[in-house]
Amino acid sequence: MVNNISVEKxxxxxxxxxxxDNLSFGNTFTDHMLVCDYENGAWNSPKIVPYGPIALExxxxxxxxxxxxxxxxxxxxxxxxxxxxxxxxxxxxxxNKSAKRLAIPELPESHFMDGLTSLLxxxxxxxxxxxxxxxxxxxxxxxxxxxxxASPADKYKFIIALAPSxxxxxxxxxxKIEETYSRAANGGVGYAKAGGNYAGQFYPTQLAVEExxxxxxxxxxxxxxxxxxxxxxNVFVRINDTLITAPTNDRIxxxxxxxSILDIAQAEGIPAEVRxxxxxxxxxxxxxxSLQEMFGAGTAAVVSPIxxxxxxxxxxxxxxxxxxxxxxxxxxxxxxxxxxAEDSFGWRFKVS
Amino acid sequence: MVNNISVEKxxxxxxxxxxxDNLSFGNTFTDHMLVCDYENGAWNSPKIVPYGPIALExxxxxxxxxxxxxxxxxxxxxxxxxxxxxxxxxxxxxxNKSAKRLAIPELPESHFMDGLTSLLxxxxxxxxxxxxxxxxxxxxxxxxxxxxxASPADKYKFIIALAPSxxxxxxxxxxKIEETYSRAANGGVGYAKAGGNYAGQFYPTQLAVEExxxxxxxxxxxxxxxxxxxxxxNVFVRINDTLITAPTNDRIxxxxxxxSILDIAQAEGIPAEVRxxxxxxxxxxxxxxSLQEMFGAGTAAVVSPIxxxxxxxxxxxxxxxxxxxxxxxxxxxxxxxxxxAEDSFGWRFKVS
Ligand SMILES: Cc1ncc(COP(=O)(O)O)c(C=O)c1O
Ligand SMILES: Cc1ncc(COP(=O)(O)O)c(C=O)c1O
Numbered sequence: 001m002v003n004n005i006s007v008e009k010x011x012x013x014x015x016x017x018x019x020x021d022n023l024s025f026g027n028t029f030t031d032h033m034l035v036c037d038y039e040n041g042a043w044n045s046p047k048i049v050p051y052g053p054i055a056l057e058x059x060x061x062x063x064x065x066x067x068x069x070x071x072x073x074x075x076x077x078x079x080x081x082x083x084x085x086x087x088x089x090x091x092x093x094x095x096n097k098s099a100k101r102l103a104i105p106e107l108p109e110s111h112f113m114d115g116l117t118s119l120l121x122x123x124x125x126x127x128x129x130x131x132x133x134x135x136x137x138x139x140x141x142x143x144x145x146x147x148x149x150a151s152p153a154d155k156y157k158f159i160i161a162l163a164p165s166x167x168x169x170x171x172x173x174x175x176k177i178e179e180t181y182s183r184a185a186n187g188g189v190g191y192a193k194a195g196g197n198y199a200g201q202f203y204p205t206q207l208a209v210e211e212x213x214x215x216x217x218x219x220x221x222x223x224x225x226x227x228x229x230x231x232x233x234n235v236f237v238r239i240n241d242t243l244i245t246a247p248t249n250d251r252i253x254x255x256x257x258x259x260s261i262l263d264i265a266q267a268e269g270i271p272a273e274v275r276x277x278x279x280x281x282x283x284x285x286x287x288x289x290s291l292q293e294m295f296g297a298g299t300a301a302v303v304s305p306i307x308x309x310x311x312x313x314x315x316x317x318x319x320x321x322x323x324x325x326x327x328x329x330x331x332x333x334x335x336x337x338x339x340x341a342e343d344s345f346g347w348r349f350k351v352s
Numbered sequence: 353m354v355n356n357i358s359v360e361k362x363x364x365x366x367x368x369x370x371x372x373d374n375l376s377f378g379n380t381f382t383d384h385m386l387v388c389d390y391e392n393g394a395w396n397s398p399k400i401v402p403y404g405p406i407a408l409e410x411x412x413x414x415x416x417x418x419x420x421x422x423x424x425x426x427x428x429x430x431x432x433x434x435x436x437x438x439x440x441x442x443x444x445x446x447x448n449k450s451a452k453r454l455a456i457p458e459l460p461e462s463h464f465m466d467g468l469t470s471l472l473x474x475x476x477x478x479x480x481x482x483x484x485x486x487x488x489x490x491x492x493x494x495x496x497x498x499x500x501x502a503s504p505a506d507k508y509k510f511i512i513a514l515a516p517s518x519x520x521x522x523x524x525x526x527x528k529i530e531e532t533y534s535r536a537a538n539g540g541v542g543y544a545k546a547g548g549n550y551a552g553q554f555y556p557t558q559l560a561v562e563e564x565x566x567x568x569x570x571x572x573x574x575x576x577x578x579x580x581x582x583x584x585x586n587v588f589v590r591i592n593d594t595l596i597t598a599p600t601n602d603r604i605x606x607x608x609x610x611x612s613i614l615d616i617a618q619a620e621g622i623p624a625e626v627r628x629x630x631x632x633x634x635x636x637x638x639x640x641x642s643l644q645e646m647f648g649a650g651t652a653a654v655v656s657p658i659x660x661x662x663x664x665x666x667x668x669x670x671x672x673x674x675x676x677x678x679x680x681x682x683x684x685x686x687x688x689x690x691x692x693a694e695d696s697f698g699w700r701f702k703v704s
Contacts, residue, residue, distance in 0.1 A: 026500025066547030147380025196548015
């Protein structure tokens with residue numbers, strides 16, 4: 001338990017300048033943020049301060065050696081203005097898994113949970129109620145300690161910032177199965193939510209965008225033989241009515257949406273398999289008509305149906321489908337998130 | 353040509369507080385830095401300003417998506433107080449190679465070269481003359497643009513900071529040949545000087561340090577079969593009097609020291625091969641006595657002899673050797689860098 005998180009209130013609120021009916025994703029920020037410093041071998045008490053610039057020495061290691069990790073969560077508001085999180089402890093655990101791999105000191109549970117809930121209670125008016133909107137919650141941590149020596153820093157900052165947001169994708173998603181570039185190495189940091197994993201995806205994604213796709217589906221870096229995940233989503237396919245997703249490993253982010261969907265599928269009697277998916281299998285299933293659906297799953301994108309995929313210059317359209325698993329699973333998970341249905345899994349977490 | 357780089361002078365100099373006889377590596381910074389902003393699709397003119405904190409929005413993409421790259425150079429002072437750089441255009445070219453892979457806008461040559469030389473002329477009193485010391489030059493570039501959307505930023509900062517520094521390693525270097533973790537993926541960003549490549553090395557390096565080593569020698573991520581490079585150095589071995597180093601590829605940084613050493617070896621009649629080096633070959637050569645030397649090569653570490661390597665829990669000591677290639681090559685390269693000998697390669701660049 002972190003006692004009395006100090007709050008320095010913003011002089012004025014920006015909330016009245018915000019058009020909650022036309023929110024993009026992650027470009028509007030609330031009035032306050034949570035800040036917590038690591039120094040002298042320990043995490044200080046988190047503080048709530050006005051959202052604003054961070055001053056860093058030019059030799060801070062964040063600028064040089066990529067010690068940076070983050071999480072992505074959402075806060076939801078129900079009809080009665082109750083505020084909810086979805087499996088927040090999973091984010092805390094994953095933050096620390098990422099921290100360990102990047103040689104960043106782990107954060108105590110209470111700093112994370114008490115900081116997060118205090119900030120959300122203060123900022124609850126910022127949680128949009130429009131359908132498809134939510135308050136995107138961005139915990140992040142980086143090396144603030146200094147020095148041009150390639151070694152871990154001695155100081156870190158943990159921050160939580162909040163961004164009322166609309167949908168991540170607008171419209172149909174068309175993906176390219178990658179044959180040249182890779183997202184992660186065996187024995188690397190792909191399973192961590194490390195900043196560097198994202199920057200490395202931008203250039204190959206730009207190439208895909210130039211070819212008319214929205215996202216890259218990453219494949220293994222040995223032979224580009226197996227489907228792994230997308231930019232900020234895990235990937236599911238439905239072949240002959242079976243839902244399939246790749247097993248997590250040290251190259252793939254262990255998505256909270258992904259594992260929730262697997263649990264929901266089981267509860268709803270959807271046959272599901274966690275196993276390697278070869279590109280060949282997907283292409284053949286697309287050709288012979290047994291590939292019924294493909295979708296991405298992640299906190300930001302929720303469940304995003306994939307309309308087509310490209311591979312070796314050929315585009316494969318997915319059929320328009322009634323009663324898709326994607327819509328069934330999306331309904332169930334968002335009903336839990338927005339407190340519109342019973343939560344038999346115990347995933348919902350009441351903030352206020 | 354960048355016209356009139358504006359200079360905002362520091363009110364006072366810190367130079368008299370610095371003990372130039374006891375410099376560590378990369379912890380002391382000069383009075384000024386070069387700053388250059390990218391916005392509205394173009395790089396502004398670089399400016400020289402007092403060295404000091406940089407203020408960034410919490411949603412700046414550097415904190416979230418790892419768009420950060422850097423370079424490492426040194427400025428050298430000769431007996432007559434002449435100031436020199438070593439192959440600076442190679443650093444500029446590599447910076448832009450890194451930039452491209454990380455979807456960061458490339459920097460014009462004049463911004464880099466005019467900015468660098470102007471800054472060095474202003475700060476030339478900071479270049480140490482003590483043997484083994486130099487002014488470490490750190491150009492770096494990162495995403496300052498904002499937003500919680502995993503996509504390239506629209507604003508960037510390019511900065512050059514200077515750090516008078518002593519030796520990078522003190523004493524003998526003992527390395528561990530890595531069998532579990534990896535530095536880079538095929539098709540990834542290993543060949544770029546991207547921040548994220550370094551953070552990913554820290555944890556495996558800490559494990560190696562706990563076992564008594566200083567550095568990890570990275571191997572390919574498929575089977576850990578071939579030797580690639582070390583933390584901030586390329587690696588050379590000498591077996592049966594032949595100098596061998598791995599070919600560069602998309603997992604290995606194309607080191608300027610490495611390629612200079614290959615050219616020097618040729619000029620000095622040292623037989624050299626650029627080819628894959630299997631761990632097996634090195635271990636066998638160590639066992640049968642044909643492994644005569646191993647050393648790392650890089651701007652920071654110059655040429656650093658390796659005294660022993662560990663593999664699968666066994667340590668292999670390298671012999672103490674007279675007339676080592678390491679010392680011969682180090683002498684020749686540093687004689688060129690410090691303007692102590694003729695530079696038949698045309699590598700030295702006069703700053704003032
Ligand atoms: C690379 C990657 N994969 C998958 C996901 C989905 O994970 P989660 O469902 O926990 O948001 C994310 C986003 O968080 C991600 O960044
Ligand atoms: C990963 C890595 N390899 C090799 C090198 C050596 O390159 P250079 O000789 O250009 O300094 C460096 C340092 O710059 C490096 O960071």
